[in-house]
Amino acid sequence: MAALVVAFAGACIVLVLLVLPAARSDPYTRSTLELSGSAENGARLFLLNCAGCHGIAGQGLVGPNLHGVAQRKTNRQLIQQVVSGRTPPMPRFQPEPQAMADLLAYLQSLV
Template sequence: MTSPATPTTTAAPTANRRGLISALLLVAAVCVAVVALVVLLPAARSDPYTRSTLQLSGSGERGEQLFLINCAGCHGIAAQGLVGPNLHGVHNRKNNRQLIQQVVSGRTPPMPRFQPEPQAMADLLTYLNTLT
């Protein structure tokens, strides 16, 4: 009685292929989910203030003026550091969202919480990004 074995041998590759296709579909689904998390979540998470600030293009010159008035007392007139840290190269440590949070959140006393208009914040960001 060898006949019962015959269907198994022909069915096995089909089953394997189905398994492979499901596995590939699963991998594809996981990739889509990861991309969605990485790309969409940060955008969705940022608040309207951050979003409108990031849409504006800032002026480094106005940003420097704002910096001299509001920030230089602690960070130094050349942002070289005083009470607050040296800000040269800060954009390598913090991305634009984190820089905005740093300025508006007040989460790291003694640095106060600032509430600049989005345009002023965009100017400050541009200035901070010029500090190499």
């Protein structure tokens, strides 16, 4: 009986460890990270939406220089930066997951 209880408790711990990290990221972030992005498309999206503040080559203008930003921030943090609107004046963007994946690929190419 005691062995059963221990086995059950063990199974619960394993479940919590497996399920919690997955639940931490929202469905939008998860579906974005499952896609593979095109840096070329991302560059186009960047020119239209972001270059006004970050410069046409991401070199910084009103917004900061974005070269090396993918080394400083995780993919999740980069997605949050784009979709959250938590750091005004940068607005909140709502790109489709594929467009967000493309933007991520572009940001990663800015070394």
